[in-house]
């Protein structure tokens with residue numbers, strides 16, 4: 001079998017177009033412009049690229065983008081004061097603090113200072129609890145993007161065996177909650193899981209979010225399964241820099257029914273879902 005390629009880039013373009021259409025209507029009919037504030041502390045090169053892309057995408061869909069770039073030695077008090085100011089600003093509907101933060105800053109404290117209704121990352125402890133109890137919340141962008149692609153491919157997910165490899169707070173755990181919410185039978189596997197290949201092979205839906213290049217190989221995939229690759233790993237091969245996922249693409253694609261590529265799979269969906277979350281936050285804030 002050769003897997004169907006799930007085109008995250010095209011899917012994300014479609015989501016962004018729908019967001020842009022909704023934003024235009026909000027402006028015309030309600031005089032409202034959704035606003036996203038992104039806070040970057042320090043000079044991490046990868047974070048700078050992510051923040052730049054978020055800014056460009058925000059503007060492109062017609063939203064207001066507020067960028068705050070702070071020095072690497074910014075104090076916790078200064079950062080918390082900025083978050084308080086953004087929490088109180090009616091033009092700001094979504095707030096994202098780019099992670100990782102420099103080591104002297106307490107990420108949990110900082111994230112939990114964001115007003116839950118403006119927490120478009122879905123990382124605030126209130127949103128984590130709401131998601132875990134099946135209540136209306138802000139949902140983390142990467143797992144939300146994965147869920148949208150899975151629903152699009154399968155229609156209903158109820159009763160399917162889903163295995164999420166990776167237990168991070170940002171992807172693995174919320175992904176598992178979302179799949180459970182759609183009535184999948186969910187297993188979370190991780191680095192200490194015994195016989196990982198056997199566990200993965202039971203999956204109708206296999207989500208790889210471990211951060212280890214090409215760790216999931218074709219022999220671990222059930223024939224016909226849907227494979228979602230969240231990994232973005234920069235490696236060097238044959239003297240060239242390459243971007244690969246957590247899934248060994250060629251061997252997995254030979255067995256799977258559908259698979260997301262890297263790049264062009266989950267990655268583009270993350271920013272699209274951030275914009276969708278900002279729009280949701282704006283609509284909820286304005287009734």
Ligand code: GUN
Nearest residue numbers: 096097098099100121141
């Ligand atoms: N750094 C890497 N991914 C993310 C993300 O989804 N949100 C934030 N805030 N920082 C990140």
